[in-house]
Amino acid sequence: MSKVKKISRWLGIILGVLLLLILVGYGFIYLSTEQRMNRKYSFSEPALIIPTDSVAIVKGKHLYQIRSCADCHGPNLAGGVFMNSALLMQLSAPNLTKGPGGLPPDFTTQDWLRVLRHGVDKNGRSLWMMPAHESTGLSQEDMASLIAYCQSVPPVVSAGKKRRQMGPLGRVVLQLNQVAVLPAERINHQVPMAASAPKDVTAYGQYLATVCQGCHRPNMKGGAPLAPGFPPVPDISATGVQQQWSEAQFISTIRQGKTPAGKLLRQEFMPWQNMQHFTDEELSAIRSYLVSLK
Ligand code: HEC
């Protein structure tokens, strides 16, 4: 055999073995993610009385905005495309009214609680990318107002068609566990709802700041970029630069999208424009929580 033939034979064997390893690896990921996606959750959820007065509905609208529901389900609840990538996933955030393509006519308050408290579909399987691990801790009072508002919005036509397909890279992301793909896995389904939001300012700040955790991490100390091409996520706890800012500077950073040092925050990475609905009092509570995190 010539030298060239020998080398190409070895190259062929190495490539074959590599391909086999990749296939076996992907097969493993496929089976383990399939099992997690099909896991069924059971729990009992006491009934919740939903108010119909205008005060509760106005409060519910505010919660819809500051709990970032609007970021994915749109300001008028018509829903939209969450992700449209055959490799990662194809997923829509559904229309939350009972208009065409929206919630089924028999979607009850108990169904709302199933989604917002437990993050599962009607078969008990985890929803995808719906951050129920952030809404599960809402107090009875806030939960009732939020549902009251959503149920009061007149039916609208869906913004897009329904999609729900997991791609091969999506399964790898799920396997790596860095992103909350399956919210039901991150919820303790036995914890009952608190009657009302915490009264203590710092505890109330923590209650509000759950919406920052997905990006700034549960300890608010930031970390690696959320996706390739994104900036690293800064530390916003007491060990971050922002502890040197006054409360007014913190609030103005969120309102203007510009830090005291003049750095512009980019809306596509740090959605400060969507945070305009927080009141000064709420932002001040968030700050008092952040600076308490040593
Ligand atoms: C990061 C984007 C995102 C945010 C923020 C978000 N959702 Fe969702 N939501 C989704 C996606 C995506 C689905 C569909 C999940 C699926 O099909 O597995 C969903 C599903 C739902 C459903 C189930 C609808 C059905 O057809 O069964 C309800 C109800 C819902 N969301 C309400 C809310 C409310 C209320 C908020 C705010 C507290 C909220 N969502 C915040 C993305 C989001």
Ligand code: HEC
């Ligand atoms: C979708 C992801 C995401 C969410 C949600 C988010 N942030 Fe950020 N945040 C970022 C990223 C990324 C940056 C860096 C932005 C840049 O470099 O343009 C940032 C920057 C900041 C900064 C500037 C810090 C500095 O040192 O420059 C502050 C303050 C901040 N975020 C506070 C918050 C608060 C408070 C919340 C919740 C109410 C929040 N963020 C929610 C991703 C997020």
